[in-house]
Amino acid sequence: MTAYRNAMQLGDWIVTTDNSGGIGEKMDDLVAVPDQITARFAARVALLEQWAAGAEPAAVLLHNFSGDASWDRYCEGIRDVFDEIGAAMPPISGSSETNMSMRQSAVAVTLLGKQTVESSESTGDWYTYGTPLSGEEVLTKGSEIASLTVLDEARRSGLIQRLWPVGSSGILAEWRAITEDPNRLVTSPLDGTCSAGPSTVVLLQMDSEKRAEAKHHFGSLLHPLK
Known part of the structure; x- marks a missing residue:
């Protein structure tokens, strides 16, 4: 990584x-x-x-x-x-x-x-949290934007291992950056090529054993990446 x-x-x-x-x-x-x-x-x-x-x-x-x-x-x-x-x-x-x-x-x-935390190798499942939004959507669909409060609580509690913001390049491009594979594909219920504007969606890596806790913490905006 x-x-x-x-x-x-x-x-x-x-x-x-x-x-x-x-x-x-x-x-x-x-x-x-x-x-x-x-x-x-x-x-x-x-x-x-x-x-x-x-x-x-x-x-x-x-x-x-x-x-x-x-x-x-x-x-x-x-x-x-x-x-x-x-x-x-x-x-x-x-x-x-x-x-x-x-x-x-x-x-x-x-x-x-x-x-405060140095980058290191980590293992775990990857998820998206939030919805890719840009332009006027950012103003009209605020409930679909990844919450800073929720993310801050998760990182301070140790629920998440890594956090990776998604910008205008979209989920797929960021996934390829993480894996360092320009041809890597990913399956998600979200549009992988859609702009996420001001990082309305983020990629998260978490221990597979914390799946239930993560779903409870992040709610319906959390989706697995495969």
């Missing part, structure tokens, strides 16, 4: 990031949502990538290209993510583009974290 590929490791530090463009409150944005929601989902992806790399966030860098007026709203969105898991908000720093007025919103959220 490979370590999580979307994280950069610098000694004990792990760096993860996610960005959004054309999503926000500007007139020319392709998806119209509050800036707070845009930042919340970007921070969500970066946090899941921290967990996938065995790290805990210690600081946030906010890259704001939408203007000064968006800064506080973006910070509130990031705060929402840490409130969701009942964690203290890490310190935030960053920069806003104020010299040029952008016609569309653009933002990036970078998390710097300390690695």
Whole structure:
């Protein structure tokens, strides 16, 4: 098995990031949502990538290209993510583009974290938790999104061995990255090629003996991968 590929490791530090463009409150944005929601989902992806790399966030860098007026709203969105898991908000720093007025919103959220669990070989059954969603679906089908609270409880209790977020490439592409086999196939009740947007679905590895406990903890959004 490979370590999580979307994280950069610098000694004990792990760096993860996610960005959004054309999503926000500007007139020319392709998806119209509050800036707070845009930042919340970007921070969500970066946090899941921290967990996938065995790290805990210690600081946030906010890259704001939408203007000064968006800064506080973006910070509130990031705060929402840490409130969701009942964690203290890490310190935030960053920069806003104020010299040029952008016609569309653009933002990036970078998390710097300390690695607490090193990547290692593990065995167990693989599952998906959540539903692949993107665009407007993310706003209208919130009950199908993998819960950060549920995931945090599972990883802290030792229920899950590994966590691997799924993004725009879809379940099948991430499965092939995990197995390091570009031709590997997988059977799932979910669409394996559908974009999961801001990691609305994640891959989880768990001990086969904990199957009943996992089903109880994650509920109907948990599906086996075969």
